Amino acid sequence: xxxxxxxxxxxxxxxxxxxxxxxxxxxxxxxxxxxxxxxxxxxxxxxxxxxxxxxxxxxxxxxxxxxxxxxxxxxxxxxxxxxxxxxxxxxxxxxxxxxxxxxxxxxxxxxxxxxxxxxxxxxxxxxxxxxxxxxxxxxxxxxxxxxxxxxxxxxxxxxxxxxxxxxxxxxxxxxxxxxxxxxxxxxxxxxxxxxxxxxxxxxxxxxxxxxxxxxxxxxxxxxxxxxxxxxxxxxxxxxxxxxxxxxxxxxxxxxxxxxxxxxxxxxxxxxxxxxxxxxxxxxxxxxxxxxxxxxxxxxxxxxxxxxxxxxxxxxxxxxxxxxxxxxxxxxxxxxxxxxxxxxxxxxxxxxxxxxxxxxxxxxxxxxxxxxxxxxxxxxxxxxxxxxxxxxxxxxxxxxxxxxxxxxxxxxxxxxxxxxxxxxxxxxxxxxxxxxxxxxxxxxxxxxxxxxxxxxxxxxxxxxxxxxxxxxxxxxxxxxxxxxxxxxxxxxxxxxxxxxxxxxxxxxxxxxxxxxxxxxxxxxxxxxxxxxxxxxxxxxxxxxxxxxxxxxxxxxxxxxxxxxxxxxxxxxxxxxxxxxxxxxxxxxxxxx
Amino acid sequence: xxxxxxxxxxxxxxxxxxxxxxxxxxxxxxxxxxxxxxxxxxxxxxxxxxxxxxxxxxxxxxxxxxxxxxxxxxxxxxxxxxxxxxxxxxxxxxxxxxxxxxxxxxxxxxxxxxxxxxxxxxxxxxxxxxxxxxxxxxxxxxxxxxxxxxxxxxxxxxxxxxxxxxxxxxxxxxxxxxxxxxxxxxxxxxxxxxxxxxxxxxxxxxxxxxxxxxxxxxxxxxxxxxxxxxxxxxxxxxxxxxxxxxxxxxxxxxxxxxxxxxxxxxxxxxxxxxxxxxxxxxxxxxxxxxxxxxxxxxxxxxxxxxxxxxxxxxxxxxxxxxxxxxxxxxxxxxxxxxxx
Numbered sequence: 001x002x003x004x005x006x007x008x009x010x011x012x013x014x015x016x017x018x019x020x021x022x023x024x025x026x027x028x029x030x031x032x033x034x035x036x037x038x039x040x041x042x043x044x045x046x047x048x049x050x051x052x053x054x055x056x057x058x059x060x061x062x063x064x065x066x067x068x069x070x071x072x073x074x075x076x077x078x079x080x081x082x083x084x085x086x087x088x089x090x091x092x093x094x095x096x097x098x099x100x101x102x103x104x105x106x107x108x109x110x111x112x113x114x115x116x117x118x119x120x121x122x123x124x125x126x127x128x129x130x131x132x133x134x135x136x137x138x139x140x141x142x143x144x145x146x147x148x149x150x151x152x153x154x155x156x157x158x159x160x161x162x163x164x165x166x167x168x169x170x171x172x173x174x175x176x177x178x179x180x181x182x183x184x185x186x187x188x189x190x191x192x193x194x195x196x197x198x199x200x201x202x203x204x205x206x207x208x209x210x211x212x213x214x215x216x217x218x219x220x221x222x223x224x225x226x227x228x229x230x231x232x233x234x235x236x237x238x239x240x241x242x243x244x245x246x247x248x249x250x251x252x253x254x255x256x257x258x259x260x261x262x263x264x265x266x267x268x269x270x271x272x273x274x275x276x277x278x279x280x281x282x283x284x285x286x287x288x289x290x291x292x293x294x295x296x297x298x299x300x301x302x303x304x305x306x307x308x309x310x311x312x313x314x315x316x317x318x319x320x321x322x323x324x325x326x327x328x329x330x331x332x333x334x335x336x337x338x339x340x341x342x343x344x345x346x347x348x349x350x351x352x353x354x355x356x357x358x359x360x361x362x363x364x365x366x367x368x369x370x371x372x373x374x375x376x377x378x379x380x381x382x383x384x385x386x387x388x389x390x391x392x393x394x395x396x397x398x399x400x401x402x403x404x405x406x407x408x409x410x411x412x413x414x415x416x417x418x419x420x421x422x423x424x425x426x427x428x429x430x431x432x433x434x435x436x437x438x439x440x441x442x443x444x445x446x447x448x449x450x451x452x453x454x455x456x457x458x459x460x461x462x463x464x465x466x467x468x469x470x471x472x473x474x475x476x477x478x479x480x481x482x483x484x485x486x487x488x489x490x491x492x493x494x495x496x497x498x499x500x501x502x503x504x505x506x507x508x509x510x511x512x513x514x515x516x517x518x519x520x521x522x523x524x525x526x527x528x529x530x531x532x533x534x535x536x537x538x539x540x541x542x543x544x545x546x547x548x549x550x551x552x553x554x555x556x557x558x559x560x561x562x563x564x565x566x567x568x569x570x571x572x573x574x575x576x577x578x579x580x581x582x583x584x585x586x587x588x589x590x591x
Numbered sequence: 592x593x594x595x596x597x598x599x600x601x602x603x604x605x606x607x608x609x610x611x612x613x614x615x616x617x618x619x620x621x622x623x624x625x626x627x628x629x630x631x632x633x634x635x636x637x638x639x640x641x642x643x644x645x646x647x648x649x650x651x652x653x654x655x656x657x658x659x660x661x662x663x664x665x666x667x668x669x670x671x672x673x674x675x676x677x678x679x680x681x682x683x684x685x686x687x688x689x690x691x692x693x694x695x696x697x698x699x700x701x702x703x704x705x706x707x708x709x710x711x712x713x714x715x716x717x718x719x720x721x722x723x724x725x726x727x728x729x730x731x732x733x734x735x736x737x738x739x740x741x742x743x744x745x746x747x748x749x750x751x752x753x754x755x756x757x758x759x760x761x762x763x764x765x766x767x768x769x770x771x772x773x774x775x776x777x778x779x780x781x782x783x784x785x786x787x788x789x790x791x792x793x794x795x796x797x798x799x800x801x802x803x804x805x806x807x808x809x810x811x812x813x814x815x816x817x818x819x820x821x822x823x824x825x826x827x828x829x830x831x832x833x834x835x836x837x838x839x840x841x842x843x844x845x846x847x848x849x850x851x852x853x854x855x856x857x858x859x860x861x862x863x864x865x866x867x868x869x870x871x872x873x874x875x876x877x878x879x880x881x882x883x884x885x886x887x888x889x890x891x892x893x894x895x896x897x898x899x900x901x902x903x904x905x906x907x908x909x910x911x912x913x914x915x916x917x918x919x920x921x922x923x924x925x926x927x928x929x930x931x
Contacts, residue, residue, distance in 0.1 A: 001861070001862075001863045001864065002811070002814075002815045002818070002863075002864045002865075002866065003863075003864070003865050003866070004808065004811065004865075004866045004868070005802075005865050005866060005867050005868075006868070008867050008868075008869070009867065009868060009869040009870070012869055012870055012877075013807065013868060013870050013877065017651055017876065018650070018651055018654075018656075018719030019647045019648075019650045019651040019656075019657050019719070020647055020648070020651045020807070020809050020876045021807070021808060021809065021810075021811065022647065022657075022810065022811075023810060023811050023812035024643060024646075024647055024657055024810060024812075025643075025812075026640055026642065026643040026813070027642050027643055027646055027661065027662060028636065028642055028643075059841070097613060115841065148839040148840065148841060149839040150839075172765060173763075173765035175765050176765060179763070179765075179768060180765065180766060180767065180768050181767070181768030182766065182767045182768065183767070183768075199906065200906060201906045201907075202838075202906060202907040202908065203890075203908050204832075204833040204834075204835065204836075204838050204907070204908045204909055205833060205834045205835050205838060206828055206832045206833055206834060207832065207834050207851060209832075209848075209851065209853070232635065232675075233635050233637060233675050233676045233677055234635065234673075234674060234675020234676065234677065235633045235634075235635060235665050235667055235670070235673065235675065236633060236667065236672050236673065236674070236675070237674065237675050239667055253667070254666075254667055254668050255665075255666075255667040256665065256666050256667070257635060257665045258633075258634075258635055258636055258664045258665020258666070259636060259665075260635055260636065260637045260638065261638070262637060262638055263635070263637040263638075263676065263677075264637075264824075265677060267637075268675065268677055293846065293847050293848070294846035294847065297834055297844070297845055297846050297847070297851060298834065298844050298846055302834045305835075305838055305839070330839075340610065343610050343611060343763055343770070343772075344606065344610035344772065346763075346768050346770075347606065347610055347611075347768075347770050347772030347773070348606060348772070351603070351604075352602065352603065352604035352776075352778070360768070367839070369835075369839075369841060370834075374677055374678075376821070376824065376882070376883045376886055377605075377883045377884065377886055377887050378677070378678070378883075379610070380605060380606070380883070380884075380887060381828075381886065381887050381890065384601075384603050384887045384888070384890070384891065385887075385890040385891050385894070385908065387891075388601035388602065388603065388888070388890075388891030388892070388895070389891045389894050389895065389904075389906065391601075391602075391891075392599065392600070392601075392891070392894075392895040392898065393904065396898070396928070401931050402600045402895070402931070403600055403602075403780075403931070406600070406602045406780075410602075411604075418768075419768055419769060419770050419771075419772060420767070420769040420770075421770075421771055421772075424872075425775055425776070425869060425870075425871055425872060426604075426776070426778070427778040427804035427867055427869045428602055428604060428778050428780070430778075430802070430804065430867055430869075431602060431778045431779055431780035431802040431803070431804055431867060432602055432780045432802075434780070434802035434865045434867065435600070435780040435781060435782050435800055435801060435802045435865075436782075438782075438800045438802070438863060438865060439598070439782035439784075439800035441598070441600065441782055441931055442931070452869075468767060470766050470767065
């Protein structure tokens with residue numbers, strides 16, 4: 001049952017519109033209910049090959065060697081792809097926004113940091129043939145100690161999960177191992193409080209569980225371009241990521257998507273598009289790379305676990321005088337988007353309440369598990385569970401009606417929030433009142449009469465506190481958890497949105513003409529000359545004109561290759577692929 | 592065995608759009624000679640109804656019937672840049688870009704109509720049914736299709752528009768966390784009624800009552816779909832789902848829907864929803880975006896209801912029968928709490 005309370009906020013709305021507010025049927029409804037809407041997996045190219053990955057069986061291990069000769073000779077196999085075949089094999093998703101350091105390879109060659117991390121990909125005539133070949137790859141592993149708990153990962157002497165961040169935390173502002181929120185003085189609030197109430201809350205990892213698993217199909221287009229049908233939630237985000245990893249100009253990629261069988265945040269990571277396109281480049285054939293359900297659940301990034309500690313100072317009248325929070329986001333082995341969620345959660349604290357003293361420290365922690373990523377409510381769902389559970393605990397402890405307790409502390413128009421912006425357009429109180437009435441959960445008359453637009457911003461509630469207690473805890477240098485900088489990294493690599501370092505506009509490279517190797521009709525992929533992504537010469541990727549297993553070219557001797565550790569990658573130029581979204585031309589760079 | 596009833600409450604707000612901004616979306620709108628409009632986007636429709644919402648926004652802004660608008664999206668060769676469908680940004684960001692593009696196209700259509708009718712364009716209005724007429728004089732009118740045809744075939748004008756919406760990127764202070772996270776917030780409050788079986792520890796949700804404030808319900812059916820499904824997901828998150836049942840231990844991770852537990856049709860509780868609409872000053876027609884926030888209040892409300900029913904405070908999700916039963920035993924039996 002759904003009802004529209006048009007009586008509330010009526011004077012703030014024009015309800016006489018032609019199309020807005022109408023229950024118009026969706027444009028794509030008929031296609032969806034008749035099963036005719038094309039999803040990415042509906043693009044069945046002739047000669048489609050299938051890509052499957054060999055994945056780490058260990059939480060944390062070093063690859064001593066990887067032997068793929070038998071796999072390459074396995075029936076139906078067109079190509080075995082290893083770390084060295086990825087043109088620019090190190091990325092972090094938010095590098096497109098200038099946030100964070102590249103920390104994750106597309107295919108790992110040095111060490112693996114989670115169970116399920118890909119170390120080789122096989123492109124074959126069928127999934128069966130690919131799996132059969134994968135079974136023939138022999139890897140010599142040196143198993144390393146691992147860490148799975150966020151607080152264990154922060155202890156001195158913990159193993160380093162991610163070589164880019166040796167202290168197992170993302171670094172904020174090139175300075176701290178966490179993001180701070182400081183507003184007023186919580187210690188003073190604890191001293192003045194009638195009650196101090198603490199709690200610990202743990203949100204488990206969950207799966208986005210889309211009906212359609214993540215994937216992409218790539219094929220050659222004319223004129224050296226590649227078309228990619230994808231399940232991505234972010235078309236240009238995935239295109240930019242693929243262009244960077246594959247070191248091709250973005251206009252050689254043509255991405256088509258837009259009808260997706262459920263996303264919920266799990267289709268932003270852009271793992272499949274670059275892999276499918278790379279497979280296509282290396283074989284000259286259309287290639288599909290799609291998670292099966294087991295991969296979707298255990299290798300595909302889940303909503304990460306979060307652990308929150310809360311401590312509230314509560315006055316005799318039920319007002320919250322101070323709230324202190326410590327949050328640990330379990331990023332898993334690589335950053336993906338977790339670094340962003342820490343900022344989002346920090347901006348959300350202390351929840352929709354006006355509290356005069358707030359302090360929080362939120363950490364993005366690396367552990368030896370599947371990297372986590374976005375999911376519906378990213379950065380908010382876990383802390384809302386913690387805050388609203390804790391609100392219930394406090395209401396119980398002080399013997400107050402939980403709805404009245406929320407309304408008493410609710411933020412109102414004009415109140416100063418802990419991130420130092422004035423609240424406007426608020427409606428928490430009205431939501432509480434409507435639900436109280438609907439569910440027959442009575443509240444006192446004075447609480448029924450309150451309004452979000454009344455009584456806010458009065459006195460101290462409308463101002464930044466006169467005194468805010470700050471500290472330098474968690475300085476990265478102080479704790480000797482310095483960030484390992486690679487030669488060639490920008491001077492301030494840990495920029496965040498809003499503090500993007502000046503970046504020289506890189507020289508434009510001429511777009512290479514497509515290379516037609518082997519006299520075949522299919523354009524192959526040749527590394528762009530002169531971009532300097534690798535210092536050593538690389539083998540060219542010549543597709544075969546026949547679709548038989550390829551003999552290993554001497555230049556690319558794969559057998560018993562000692563993989564190059566990712567961390568010793570040669571210097572990378574500022575620009576390796578596409579324009580970053582927040583480049584200097586967009587005028588967004590500020591300090 | 593006793594079934595203990597319990598009810599829990601939670602209230603939340605939710606930030607709309609990418610935190611700190613810096614996430615532009617663009618739109619292009621153009622008309623064919625018959626006055627049928629195409630909106631070109633690269634945004635993704637995940638099933639949430641992105642195409643429908645932007646179509647209604649374009650039609651409203653252009654002043655044409657929704658049937659005269661088609662949304663073409665997610666081809667990187669034809670759709671202008673969009674950051675993507677996440678962070679509850681679709682309606683807010685893309686909707687605003689579509690408004691800007693549609694306004695520009697509408698202005699050309701109105702100029703063309705004014706030239707045909709030999710009046711001042713400022714005196715013209717659209718009726719939303721495919722006609723443009725002089726304000727207060729409906730008989731002096733021209734069809735939107737005729738106006739668009741005249742623009743293209745007689746006047747040599749392109750009936751088209753470009754739009755972009757950007758909340759500029761803003762910084763975060765390292766010492767205090769001062770920031771401008773977003774420009775508007777949605778709100779919700781919820782009461783969940785449950786029953787707890789003190790022999791098995793099983794929790795069943797019997798009813799949900801909720802109030803969601805969304806700025807503006809641009810399409811009430813799509814809003815309903817989001818909220819009903821979202822609450823289901825929240826319920827599932829609270830009571831069933833996890834990829835790592837013994838987190839941080841990685842063992843026993845499910846790999847299919849036999850082991851990855853989710854509620855079935857028989858577990859779904861009646862959900863009574865009230866929609867509140869306090870328009871966001873910078874939202875498209877005030878709209879905020881209900882997509883993500885709808886699951887959030889359910890998790891704590893269920894946990895609070897379990898405490899209310901049997902006196903066991905579960906702080907680790909999901910709230911499995913095992914955890915409930917261990918809690919009841921540790922307390923020496925179920926301890927129902929006060930009903931308000």
